[in-house]
Amino acid sequence: MAETLKIKLSIANRVYPLTIPPSQEEGLRKAAKNIDAMIKQFEQSYSVRDKQDVLAMCALQFASQVEQKSLDKEHVNEHVEEKLKALNTVLQEHLSS
Numbered sequence: 001m002a003e004t005l006k007i008k009l010s011i012a013n014r015v016y017p018l019t020i021p022p023s024q025e026e027g028l029r030k031a032a033k034n035i036d037a038m039i040k041q042f043e044q045s046y047s048v049r050d051k052q053d054v055l056a057m058c059a060l061q062f063a064s065q066v067e068q069k070s071l072d073k074e075h076v077n078e079h080v081e082e083k084l085k086a087l088n089t090v091l092q093e094h095l096s097s
Helices: 022-045 051-096
Strands: 005-011 014-020
Touching: 005 022, 014 022, 022 051
Parallel strands: none
Antiparallel strands: 005 014
């Protein structure tokens, strides 16, 4: 059976006990830290008192970052594909002459 680790993460002044693979600990701790930092930023920037609203804004922010990275990656892939097609055309022309 795979080794697991029991940790407690604090997010928005609530503690969440988790049982995870050790390889996930660093990422989860960083994610919890980023969420708490974003919560503080939203609370300071906007007069939001309801934690649910702040957490919803954090979720939206993180989800939009993931979607933007996906869109950016798709754009890069299209650009690389275009370059490869152009290179292939040049190679075919060179080899056929």
